[in-house]
Structure formats: structure tokens, C-alpha cells
Amino acid sequence: MGRKTTITDVARAAGVSKGLVSFALNDRPGVSPDTRDRILDVARELDYRPSLSARSLSTRTSYALGLVIARDPEILGADPFFPSFIAGVERVLSAEGRALVLSVVGDDAHEQTVYRTFASDARVDGMFLTDLRHDDPRIPLLQSLGMPAVTLGDPDARHAARASADDAGRTAHPYPSVVLDDTAGVVELAHHLAGLGHRRIAHVIGPRRMMHATRRDAAFAGALAEAGCPAPIVVETDFTAAEGAAATGRLLDLAEPPTAIVFGNDPMAIAGIGIAHERGLQVPRELSVAGFDDSELARYVFPSVTSVRSDPLVWGEQAARTLLQLIATGASDDVELPPARLVTRASTGPAPTP
Amino acid sequence: MGRKTTITDVARAAGVSKGLVSFALNDRPGVSPDTRDRILDVARELDYRPSLSARSLSTRTSYALGLVIARDPEILGADPFFPSFIAGVERVLSAEGRALVLSVVGDDAHEQTVYRTFASDARVDGMFLTDLRHDDPRIPLLQSLGMPAVTLGDPDARHAARASADDAGRTAHPYPSVVLDDTAGVVELAHHLAGLGHRRIAHVIGPRRMMHATRRDAAFAGALAEAGCPAPIVVETDFTAAEGAAATGRLLDLAEPPTAIVFGNDPMAIAGIGIAHERGLQVPRELSVAGFDDSELARYVFPSVTSVRSDPLVWGEQAARTLLQLIATGASDDVELPPARLVTRASTGPAPTP
DNA sequence: GAGCCAAACTATACCGGTTTAGTCGTCCCC
DNA sequence: GGGGACGACTAAACCGGTATAGTTTGGCTC
Numbered sequence: 051m052g053r054k055t056t057i058t059d060v061a062r063a064a065g066v067s068k069g070l071v072s073f074a075l076n077d078r079p080g081v082s083p084d085t086r087d088r089i090l091d092v093a094r095e096l097d098y099r100p101s102l103s104a105r106s107l108s109t110r111t112s113y114a115l116g117l118v119i120a121r122d123p124e125i126l127g128a129d130p131f132f133p134s135f136i137a138g139v140e141r142v143l144s145a146e147g148r149a150l151v152l153s154v155v156g157d158d159a160h161e162q163t164v165y166r167t168f169a170s171d172a173r174v175d176g177m178f179l180t181d182l183r184h185d186d187p188r189i190p191l192l193q194s195l196g197m198p199a200v201t202l203g204d205p206d207a208r209h210a211a212r213a214s215a216d217d218a219g220r221t222a223h224p225y226p227s228v229v230l231d232d233t234a235g236v237v238e239l240a241h242h243l244a245g246l247g248h249r250r251i252a253h254v255i256g257p258r259r260m261m262h263a264t265r266r267d268a269a270f271a272g273a274l275a276e277a278g279c280p281a282p283i284v285v286e287t288d289f290t291a292a293e294g295a296a297a298t299g300r301l302l303d304l305a306e307p308p309t310a311i312v313f314g315n316d317p318m319a320i321a322g323i324g325i326a327h328e329r330g331l332q333v334p335r336e337l338s339v340a341g342f343d344d345s346e347l348a349r350y351v352f353p354s355v356t357s358v359r360s361d362p363l364v365w366g367e368q369a370a371r372t373l374l375q376l377i378a379t380g381a382s383d384d385v386e387l388p389p390a391r392l393v394t395r396a397s398t399g400p401a402p403t404p
Numbered sequence: 405m406g407r408k409t410t411i412t413d414v415a416r417a418a419g420v421s422k423g424l425v426s427f428a429l430n431d432r433p434g435v436s437p438d439t440r441d442r443i444l445d446v447a448r449e450l451d452y453r454p455s456l457s458a459r460s461l462s463t464r465t466s467y468a469l470g471l472v473i474a475r476d477p478e479i480l481g482a483d484p485f486f487p488s489f490i491a492g493v494e495r496v497l498s499a500e501g502r503a504l505v506l507s508v509v510g511d512d513a514h515e516q517t518v519y520r521t522f523a524s525d526a527r528v529d530g531m532f533l534t535d536l537r538h539d540d541p542r543i544p545l546l547q548s549l550g551m552p553a554v555t556l557g558d559p560d561a562r563h564a565a566r567a568s569a570d571d572a573g574r575t576a577h578p579y580p581s582v583v584l585d586d587t588a589g590v591v592e593l594a595h596h597l598a599g600l601g602h603r604r605i606a607h608v609i610g611p612r613r614m615m616h617a618t619r620r621d622a623a624f625a626g627a628l629a630e631a632g633c634p635a636p637i638v639v640e641t642d643f644t645a646a647e648g649a650a651a652t653g654r655l656l657d658l659a660e661p662p663t664a665i666v667f668g669n670d671p672m673a674i675a676g677i678g679i680a681h682e683r684g685l686q687v688p689r690e691l692s693v694a695g696f697d698d699s700e701l702a703r704y705v706f707p708s709v710t711s712v713r714s715d716p717l718v719w720g721e722q723a724a725r726t727l728l729q730l731i732a733t734g735a736s737d738d739v740e741l742p743p744a745r746l747v748t749r750a751s752t753g754p755a756p757t758p
Numbered sequence: 759g760a761g762c763c764a765a766a767c768t769a770t771a772c773c774g775g776t777t778t779a780g781t782c783g784t785c786c787c788c
Numbered sequence: 789g790g791g792g793a794c795g796a797c798t799a800a801a802c803c804g805g806t807a808t809a810g811t812t813t814g815g816c817t818c
Contacts, residue, residue, distance in 0.1 A: 069808090190561075325706070
């Protein structure tokens with residue numbers, strides 16, 4: 051079987067130089083319409099496909115984007131966020147002939163190495179920054195590596211700056227962000243629970259070093275205060291169902307256990323319901339439970355789980371689009387997605403009367 | 405800031421030709437020990453890293469492996485198999501300086517395109533074939549594209565051939581396979597349920613076109629027959645919690661509903677428990693439920709779910725190793741992993757007495 | 759009709775590696 | 789001491805594109 055057809059084959063068949071073929075294919079000026087058409091015809095006929103590696107070498111572009119996930123494999127499996135996010139990214143990339151290079155790392159040290167390797171190998175043209183952390187070290191790292199990136203959420207914690215007098219004074223972050231305001235849904239949830247008469251409420255959040263954990267914590271506590279409720283009991287976890295279950299156990303062991311528990315993701319909420327049932331508590335009659343992300347399973351457990359719907363798929367799509375634009379034009383605006391909304395289901399109900 | 409150091413820089417600094425540097429770095433014969441050491445020293449000092457794209461171009465190797473997942477994003481999120489599998493693959497690849505290129509596609513037509521594109525762009529050096537189908541069209545496709553691959557499970561359905569007289573006569577499959585015998589766990593499960601006195605048993609399986617679905621179906625039915633039980637009621641689903649729930653509903657509506665339901669994955673099992681509870685049925689007192697894969701959540705719902713533990717992480721590791729070996733040496737043996745084992749938990753119990 | 763300019767096209771130098779053909783020197787052997 | 793073999797190394801071709809400098813062609817101007 052013959053070799054793959056190269057640009058030289060096309061040039062020879064069309065009777066022109068290979069430089070001109072390159073021009074025609076990347077439709078750049080300097081090619082007469084007739085010639086261009088002829089070249090394109092020949093290329094199609096020979097089923098010519100430019101070699102990615104040759105192109106990468108001369109353009110210093112890899113036509114791929116990178117995603118490094120720094121979570122324990124175990125958690126990754128339980129949390130539906132990333133698969134959906136990836137699917138959204140893919141939807142955009144595959145249409146553009148680009149690929150997604152994925153890396154899953156356990157520890158932070160290894161994480162740095164992967165970012166460095168991706169950059170120095172020029173394996174990707176840009177990266178997605180998820181699970182943003184406070185003063186995220188990856189931002190200066192990527193900046194020093196000259197690697198374009200897009201962040202999921204605003205690395206400057208604009209919500210905090212908003213309260214301060216000098217909003218304009220905040221540090222401009224170097225990368226465009228795609229923001230999905232999760233606090234909106236959390237606030238709705240706080241009002242929902244307060245409205246149901248709950249006063250002793252617990253908030254089981256993800257790792258504090260991740261911005262979304264503290265951001266939601268602040269939003270939830272703030273909204274409860276506004277509604278005249280006491281501050282929630284906050285428990286930090288690593289997002290695993292195991293820690294969600296453990297946290298629930300500890301909360302229910304308190305002298306005055308909460309009447310409602312809000313979890314940072316759905317798997318933890320489902321595990322929480324499991325613990326409650328194990329102890330013979332009725333949900334929501336004796337304990338209300340809510341989750342986050344609104345995964346498929348939330349609808350199908352018993353009772354179905356009240357959750358805050360963030361849309362990882364759309365988030366992925368938009369992040370991919372933003373990153374591609376940044377790479378192509380050198381600049382890209384921040385994008386604000388529709389805020390997360392509360393989805394009320396059967397796991398939340400009126401607070402039990404004492 | 406200066407350009408990246410290239411092989412020419414190293415050659416100049418070491419006072420040799422760049423060809424020799426290449427030899428030294430890929431430790432090939434024809435370089436004197438002294439010179440080799442000197443070159444390596446210089447390379448280290450200059451922090452030289454070969455350009456991936458340049459190397460790709462001249463060696464026709466991309467140093468990346470590909471995984472195409474043909475599942476609906478929604479299902480992907482619910483099923484923890486892939487994230488764990490990917491984490492396992494990554495563990496091996498990152499140590500080898502290779503990357504994983506991922507693609508998530510919804511429909512089959514698009515699937516073909518992605519395989520073709522990966523091949524014609526030479527974006528990957530080999531591919532993982534998961535969710536093997538009967539007479540899987542991807543095998544001849546990849547073969548015709550000259551793309552190395554490794555299959556998860558045996559595409560020849562050896563378990564069927566085993567029964568036939570002429571075992572040697574079966575078609576030799578072109579790709580090495582990494583087999584994790586899931587039937588062992590399914591058989592254990594059948595005996596477990598039969599031993600508990602269950603007679604009316606349902607099996608909610610995944611899509612029939614996937615080999616593992618029919619394989620497990622056959623194994624389960626066979627083991628039940630052996631144990632003197634009637635044939636199970638089989639329901640085909642798409643692996644979503646939604647269809648798992650729907651199937652459960654239909655089964656419980658039967659005039660003689662099953663006393664035990666076995667599901668093809670854990671999310672469906674959890675959804676099944678949800679439906680049972682919704683109808684006021686006690687699990688396992690009135691209905692026993694079992695899942696598959698033994699995901700984290702299975703341990704933490706109420707009641708905890710009896711499941712068959714397949715080990716996606718190990719599967720991913722081994723598949724990566726096998727594929728790398730195939731690519732490097734041109735041949736690789738099939739690998740047999742420890743079989744899946746039953747994990748008994750609280751969701752299965754004695755059959756209710758009529 | 760000489761002079762000029764732009765458009766269309768060619769030739770060639772890259773990109774940064776690998777690989778092959780060829781050069782040089784040294785040791786060995788008869 | 790001449791010839792062959794071998795080890796160490798260099799020069800240059802090559803992978804398949806893109807980018808740039810240079811050449812041809814045709815039309816327009818005065």
C-alpha cells in the first residue's frame with residue numbers, strides 16, 4: 051500500500067509549487083481563484099490530509115488542549131462533574147479538529163511536573179484550569195511557561211472585591227475566565243431551607259483550598275444570616291462519599307443535630323441520606339438533605355435529592371470556545387454563564403417540630 | 405527570554421555534530437563513552453528537552469495513546485468505570501512521558517470519523533478499545549488503518565468457543581486483549597442469590613450489542629440453571645440510572661415480581677433501590693438488589709449495595725502497559741487479570757417467604 | 759515603448775529532530 | 789609496511805509542512 055499523500059504529491063499533480071498549495075489550503079491571498087480551485091480539487095481527489103506533526107513543527111502549534119485533573123481517581127469516579135465537563139469540551143474541539151489531552155494526577159508535586167511537561171513539550175496549545183484554588187500556584191506557573199489558559203470561575207474572587215470600596219483596584223487576572231455563578235443557587239437553597247423553618251443547618255463543603263468551596267460557604271452563610279438564621283455548622287471534606295457519610299454521622303451525633311444538611315456534591319448527599327436511613331431517620335421528615343450539581347442519580351434515589359444545577363456540559367463547551375479564541379486571537383473576554391439554579395425535590399421538607 | 409535549547413545548541417556546546425548528540429541521547433552504539441558522557445552532561449546543563457513535534461515528524465510517532473468513548477455524556481457521568489480506568493491508564497503513561505488523547509462521542513457515525521482522524525493525523529500511536537461489541541466494526545476499521553490497539557476483554561468470545569469442539573479453529577484476533585473475567589463474579593452472585601432462596605430473579609443488563617452485557621447474561625443464566633433456578637427475566641437498558649429505574653418499575657409491576665434484581669452497574673442498582681423504597685418495599689427483606697463494578701457510592705447508600713468488584717484502575721494500568729509493549733515490540737501477549745469477585749453487602753438477603 | 763507595480767507563482771530556507779552515507783584515523787595481521 | 793576492518797565521528801538528506809525572498813507576467817501610465 052502506498053504512502054500517505056503529502057503536499058508535494060498534491061503540488062506535482064496540480065502542476066504548481068508546494069508553497070502555493072500551502073497558500074491555497076490555508077486560504078491566504080496570492081493565489082488566483084482558478085488555481086486555488088484546481089488545487090483544492092486535486093487535494094480532495096487525492097484525499098490529501100496535511101500531516102499534523104509537520105504542521106506542528108513549523109507552526110509551533112500542537113492543535114490540542116490540555117486538562118489536568120488533580121483528584122484522587124476514586125473521587126473522580128464518584129463525581130459526575132468531570133465526565134460531563136469533558137464531554138462539553140469535546141463537543142467543541144472535535145468540530146475544530148482539535149484533541150483533548152488529559153492527565154489525572156494524585157498529588158500536587160506531580161501536578162506541577164505535568165504542567166511543565168505539557169508546556170515544554172508543547173504538547174498542548176492551552177490549558178483548562180479547573181478546581182481553582184486560592185492564590186492558585188498554577189496561574190503564575192502557566193504564565194511563566196507562556197501557556198494560554200482559561201479558568202473555570204474567577205481567580206480574583208470578585209465576589210469578595212465587590213464588597214470592598216475599590217473594585218477597580220483588584221488585580222487583573224492574566225487569563226480569561228468562564229464563570230458560572232454557583233452562589234445564586236446556594237442562596238436560593240438557603241432561602242428554601244429557611245422558608246421551610248430550618249434553623250440548625252449544616253454545610254458539608256469540599257476542600258477549603260478550592261475557591262468554590264469557600265465561595266459557596268460564604269454565600270450560604272450570608273444568605274442564612276440575611277434570612278435571620280444562625281450560622282451553619284460547616285464541615286470540610288475531600289468530596290468523597292466516604293467523608294460525606296462520616297461527616298453526616300458526626301453531625302447526627304451532636305447534642306443538637308442539624309435538621310438540614312447541605313452537601314457540596316450529590317454523591318456526598320446520597321451517602322448522607324444513606325447514613326440517615328441507616329439510623330432510622332426519615333428524610334425529609336426528620337432530616338432535610340440537599341446536594342450540588344444535580345447529577346442524574348439525584349433524580350432516582352429515594353427520596354430524590356434537592357440539588358443545585360450547575361451545567362458542566364455547557365461550562366465545558368464555553369470554556370473550550372473561550373480558550374480557542376484566546377489562542378487564535380491572543381485575547382478573549384470573560385464569559386458569564388447563566389447562574390446555577392435550585393432544583394427542589396423530595397429530600398427537603400419542613401423542619402421537624404421539636 | 406531565549407529560545408528553547410535545541411539539539412544544535414547542545415551539539416555546538418559539546419563541540420560535536422548534532423547527529424552524534426542524537427545518537428548519544430538515544431543511547432545507540434557508535435559513541436565513545438567519554439563523548440557520550442560529555443554530551444549528556446552538556447544536555448543536562450542546558451536543560452535540553454527534545455522537541456516532541458520534531459521527533460514526531462521524523463519518527464512518525466506521536467507519543468500519545470487514544471481512547472474514544474462512545475457513550476452519552478449523561479451516562480458517562482453516572483458510571484464511575486471510565487474515570488477510574490483513565491486514572492489507571494494515566495498512571496502508566498505519565499511515567500513514560502506519553503499522553504492520553506481522549507474523545508467522547510455520542511453517535512456511532514461520529515465515532516468512525518474520530519478513529520479515522522486519529523489515524524490519518526497520526527495523532528496517537530495506538531488505541532484502547534473499550535465496551536467491545538459483537539463483531540466489533542472498530543477492529544477491522546483500525547486494522548485497515550494500520551493502527552495498533554488493545555481490547556478490553558476478548559473479542560473472540562472465547563468463553564463460547566470453549567464449549568465448542570474445535571477450540572483451535574477460532575479466528576485469531578489481531579489485537580492483544582486484557583481480560584478481566586467478570587463472569588466469575590456474576591456466577592458467584594447467582595449462587596449467592598440461589599443460596600438465599602431466590603427463584604424469581606431479574607437481570608437488568610446493559611446494551612445487548614456490547615459483549616459484556618450478553619456475556620454476563622449468559623454466565624448468570626447458566627449459573628442459575630446449574631443451581632436449579634428458573635431462567636432470569638432479562639431487561640435490556642442503556643446503562644443510565646433512568647432506564648434502571650424504569651426497568652425496576654416494570655419488573656415490580658409484574659403479576660409475579662422478582663424477589664431479586666441484578667443490575668449491570670451500580671448507578672442502576674442504586675436507582676432500583678430508590679424505586680423500591682418509593683413503593684414502600686424494604687430492601688432486602690422484600691426485594692434483594694445487586695449492582696456491578698463496586699463503585700465507592702455502593703458502600704454508602706442504604707442499604708449498602710452487594711456488587712461485583714471489577715477493578716477498572718488495574719485494568720487501565722494493564723491495558724496501557726500492554727499497548728505500549730505492542731507498539732514498542734510489534735507483539736504482545738494477552739493478559740488475564742484476577743477475576744471479578746462478589747462483594748456481599750446489605751442489599752441482598754433471604755428471599756421473602758410467600 | 760520604457761518604466762513601474764502588483765499579482766501570481768517558484769525556489770528555497772526554515773522548524774528540530776533522526777538516519778544514512780561517507781570520512782578519518784588506528785589497530786591488526788600477514 | 790600495505791591493506792582491510794572497525795570504531796568514532798561529520799555532513800547532509802530527510803520527515804512534511806510553513807514562510808520568505810525572489811522571479812516572472814501582465815497591465816497600466818506617461
